[in-house]
Amino acid sequence: MxxxxxxxxxxxxxxxxxxxxxxxxxxxxxxxxxxxxxxxxxxxxxxxxxxxxxxxxxxxxxxxxxxxxxQILGPSLLKMISKNPWRVSQYAKMMAELHYSLHKLDASEEIGHQKEMLSRCIKEAPMLDIGEKSAILSYLEHLPEDYKLCHGDFHPDNVLLDQEEAWVIDWMTGAAGDPNGDAARSVIMFSKGAIPQQAPLPVKLMIGFIRKRLTKGYIREYLRLSGQSYADIDQWVLPVAAARLVEWLPHTEKEQLLAEIRKRLKVLSARK
Ligand SMILES: Nc1ncnc2c1ncn2[C@@H]1O[C@H](COP(=O)(O)OP(=O)(O)O)[C@@H](O)[C@H]1O
Ligand SMILES: [Mg+2]
Structure with missing residues (x-):
C-alpha cells in the first residue's frame, strides 16, 4: 500500500x-x-x-x-498565519511564549552544544573566506555559555496547533545552549528571507507586512518574558547568520545574510 x-x-x-x-x-x-x-x-x-x-x-x-x-492532528502555525494574516501579532506572541517555555528548561549536554554546532557550520559555510570565518569563530568563543534547551530552528512551520494546544516538532537541531542565540536565529528567519520575485505586488507587500509584524511581536514578547535586552539577542546574529549559510536557501536569501555578516564584521574590526 x-x-x-x-x-x-x-x-x-x-x-x-x-x-x-x-x-x-x-x-x-x-x-x-x-x-x-x-x-x-x-x-x-x-x-x-x-x-x-x-x-x-x-x-x-x-x-x-x-x-x-x-501524528498531531492540526495545522502548522504557518498555515494559520497565511489563513488569518490580520492575527499575525497574536501568533507572534504565542511563538515567543512557547519558545521561552523551552528556554526555561535545562538540557543535558548529551544532546550536543549550540556553540559546537554553530562552529561546525561556520567552518563549512560557503561564501565566507578563511579570514572571515576565523574572525566569526573567535567572536563566538567569547559569547556567553549556557545549557538551556534550544530548538535551533524555531519557526512557524515547526509548530503545530491541535485544538489551540501548540506542539513543537522538527528537533534535529536541538541543543543545549544560550536561549538568546536560539532567539536570534528565529529573529533572522522571521525578518530575512527572500520574497519570490515573480509574486504579484500585493502578495509581496503582504509577505513584507507579515514578516515585520511577526518579528516585532515576537521580539517584544520574548524580551518582556525573559527580562533580557535586545542587545543580548543581537550579539548572536553574526555567528548564527554565518552558520545559516550552510543550509539550502534561495540565493537572494544567502546574499542578504552575507551583507548582514559583512556589515557586522566591519563594525567588529573598527572596534579593535
Ligand atoms: N508528527 C507530525 N504530525 C503531523 N504532521 C506532521 C508531523 N511532523 C511533521 N508534520 C508535517 O510535515 C511538515 C514537515 O515536517 P518537519 O518535521 O518540519 O520536516 P523538515 O525537517 O523537513 O522541516 C510539518 O510542517 C507538518 O506540517
Ligand atoms: Mg520543519
Missing amino acids: KEKLIGEGRTAEILQHKGQTIVKLYRENVSEQNILREYKVSQFVYTQGIRSPKPFELITMNERKGIVFE
Whole structure:
C-alpha cells in the first residue's frame, strides 16, 4: 500500500502511517548521523514532558531512513498565519511564549552544544573566506555559555496547533545552549528571507507586512518574558547568520545574510 503524503519540509517527506502515526522519511542528502540526532533529541524532549510528538522507532522504507512519530492532528502555525494574516501579532506572541517555555528548561549536554554546532557550520559555510570565518569563530568563543534547551530552528512551520494546544516538532537541531542565540536565529528567519520575485505586488507587500509584524511581536514578547535586552539577542546574529549559510536557501536569501555578516564584521574590526 502506498502511504499518503501529508506534509513536507527541507529535510523530509511526511507520510501517513499505521494508527495515529506518521513516518518522517528523510531525503537522500540527509546524513544518517543527523537522522540519529533527530531521533535522540526527540526522545530527550519527549521524556522531558515537552509537548512534542512521541518518537516510536527508526525504520527504513524504500531504502530511505525514517522515524515513526505520533501524528498531531492540526495545522502548522504557518498555515494559520497565511489563513488569518490580520492575527499575525497574536501568533507572534504565542511563538515567543512557547519558545521561552523551552528556554526555561535545562538540557543535558548529551544532546550536543549550540556553540559546537554553530562552529561546525561556520567552518563549512560557503561564501565566507578563511579570514572571515576565523574572525566569526573567535567572536563566538567569547559569547556567553549556557545549557538551556534550544530548538535551533524555531519557526512557524515547526509548530503545530491541535485544538489551540501548540506542539513543537522538527528537533534535529536541538541543543543545549544560550536561549538568546536560539532567539536570534528565529529573529533572522522571521525578518530575512527572500520574497519570490515573480509574486504579484500585493502578495509581496503582504509577505513584507507579515514578516515585520511577526518579528516585532515576537521580539517584544520574548524580551518582556525573559527580562533580557535586545542587545543580548543581537550579539548572536553574526555567528548564527554565518552558520545559516550552510543550509539550502534561495540565493537572494544567502546574499542578504552575507551583507548582514559583512556589515557586522566591519563594525567588529573598527572596534579593535
Ligand atoms: N508528527 C507530525 N504530525 C503531523 N504532521 C506532521 C508531523 N511532523 C511533521 N508534520 C508535517 O510535515 C511538515 C514537515 O515536517 P518537519 O518535521 O518540519 O520536516 P523538515 O525537517 O523537513 O522541516 C510539518 O510542517 C507538518 O506540517
Ligand atoms: Mg520543519
